[in-house]
Amino acid sequence: xxxxxxxxxxxxxxxxxxxxxxxxxxxxxxxxxxxxxxxxxxxxxxxxxxxxxxxxxxxxxxxxxxxxxxxxxxxxxxxxxxxxxxxxxxxxxxxxxxxxxxxxxxxxxxxxxxxxxxxxxxxxxxxxxxxxxxxxxxxxxxxxxxxxxxxxxxxxxxxxxxxxxxxxxxxxxxxxxxxxxxxxxxxxxxxxxxxxxxxxxxxxxxxxxxxxxxxxxxxxxxxxxxxxxxxxxxxxxxxxxxxxxxxxxxxxxxxxxxxxxxxxxxxxxxxxxxxxxxxxxxxxxxxxxxxx
Ligand SMILES: [Zn+2]
Numbered sequence: 001x002x003x004x005x006x007x008x009x010x011x012x013x014x015x016x017x018x019x020x021x022x023x024x025x026x027x028x029x030x031x032x033x034x035x036x037x038x039x040x041x042x043x044x045x046x047x048x049x050x051x052x053x054x055x056x057x058x059x060x061x062x063x064x065x066x067x068x069x070x071x072x073x074x075x076x077x078x079x080x081x082x083x084x085x086x087x088x089x090x091x092x093x094x095x096x097x098x099x100x101x102x103x104x105x106x107x108x109x110x111x112x113x114x115x116x117x118x119x120x121x122x123x124x125x126x127x128x129x130x131x132x133x134x135x136x137x138x139x140x141x142x143x144x145x146x147x148x149x150x151x152x153x154x155x156x157x158x159x160x161x162x163x164x165x166x167x168x169x170x171x172x173x174x175x176x177x178x179x180x181x182x183x184x185x186x187x188x189x190x191x192x193x194x195x196x197x198x199x200x201x202x203x204x205x206x207x208x209x210x211x212x213x214x215x216x217x218x219x220x221x222x223x224x225x226x227x228x229x230x231x232x233x234x235x236x237x238x239x240x241x242x243x244x245x246x247x248x249x250x251x252x253x254x255x256x257x258x259x260x261x262x263x264x265x266x267x268x269x270x271x272x273x274x275x276x277x278x279x280x281x282x283x284x285x286x287x288x289x290x291x292x
Contacts, residue, residue: 049105049108049109049136049139051078051130051133051136051137054108054109054112054130054136055078055079055081055130055133057112058081058083058108058111058112058115058129058130059081061112061115061116062081062083062115062127064116065085065115065116065118065119066085067083067084067085067115067125067127068083068084068085069081069082069083070082070083070084070167072128072160072163072164072166072167073159073160073163074133075132075133075134075143075144075159075160076133076134076137076144078130078133078134078136078137079133080128080130080131080133080160080163080164081128081129081130082126082127082128082167083115083125083126083127083128083129084124084125084126084127085119085124085125086124087121087122087123087124087125088122091122091123091124092122092123092124092175092176092285092288092289092291093123093124093125093126093171093172093173093174093175093176094123094124094125094126094174094175094176094177094178094285094288095126095127095128095171095174095176095177095178095251095255095256096111096114096125096126096127096128096177096178096179096180096281097127097128097129097131097177097178097179097180097247098110098111098128098129098130098131098179098180098181099128099129099130099131099132099133099135099136100131100132100135100149100150100179100181100247101132101135101141101148101150101181101182102132102134102135102136102137102138102139102140102141102142102143103135103139103140103141103182103184104141104180104181104182104266105136105139105182105270106180106182106264106266106270106273106274106276106277107180107181107182107277108129108130108136108180109270109274110180110273110274110277110278110281111127111129111180112129113274113278114127114278114281114282115127115129117278120285120289122289123285123289126171126174128164131149131160131164131247132149132160133160135149143158143160145158149161149247150246150247151244151245151246152244152245153165153245153246153247153249153250154243154244154245154249154250155243155244155245164247165250168250168251168254168255169254171255173255173256174251174255174256174259175256175258175288175291176203176256176258176259176260176284176285176288177248177251177252177255177256177258177259177260178259178260178261178262178280178281178284179246179247179248179251179259179260179261179262180262180264180277180281181261181262181263181264182263182264182265182266182273183223183263183264183265183266184266184267186218186220186223186263186264186265186266186267187216187218187219187220187265187267188215188216188217188218188219188231188265189208189211189212189215189216189217189218189231189262189263189264189265189276189280190208190217190218190223190228190231190232190233190263191204191207191208191231191232191233191260191261191262191263191280192226192233192234192235192248192260192261192263193232193233193234193235193259193260194235194248194249194252194258194259194260195257195258195259196257197257197258198234201258201291203258203260203283203284203287203288204232204260205230205232206283206284206286206287207260207262207280207281207283207284207287208230208231208232208280209283210276210279210280210282210283211231211262211264211276211277211279211280212231213276213279214272214275214276214279215264215265215268215272215273215276216265217230217231218231218263218265226239246261248261258288260284262277262280262281264276264277
């Protein structure tokens, strides 16, 4: 395993790293079934992921990269997977997740790209590539039980979330946690930052810059009533008191003091969103890895 050099991924020579084969995503994606376009008018109507081959490739890539795999539970006959790879003592620990909303395919695909892209060996990695297996299979935001799993992390009613939380409880604190999402209403990339030490350190700007090499950064003044500045949303104290906890709030409360929810704009081509998410992740990890 080669060690990580930021320039290789972050345009240090002023070049972007293209996807090795953008066409490969045609293996996974298919248009939504016609009937779903009528039952899901309020959701993303684009491509949906062929989940079985993606799951196979994720597991194969993780194995090849030296990750151990745990199945946290089964949902609809599909495994909820967690991949881990430990580095030397004192190394930074990074947690990545995707696929909690099954209609946001760029997240799991970006994690596949990352697993296949020689991830830095001086970082301890924990990766949950598809937290909502039944939603990913159906290409729907909600799980087969009709739940938005990303609103269940305080009530812990859903078995997928309970299994995930139990696994999180076995892990040490994360130096960085990144949650990969997509927004079908956005016109550009943006992120939410949970970081009480923002004045001393933030990985937000490097991530926005990296994503901005592939797609525009959100310019709207507000997303869901949250002010956006340069693609960055800082949740308010009131946001933190909400009771429908997303994964980010649970991880922030129990496992980590620096986390980002990354949102790529669904209106752009899938490979563009994958590239934006992948490079934002690498930029965030590089920034945190350089932090003393
Ligand atoms: Zn989402």
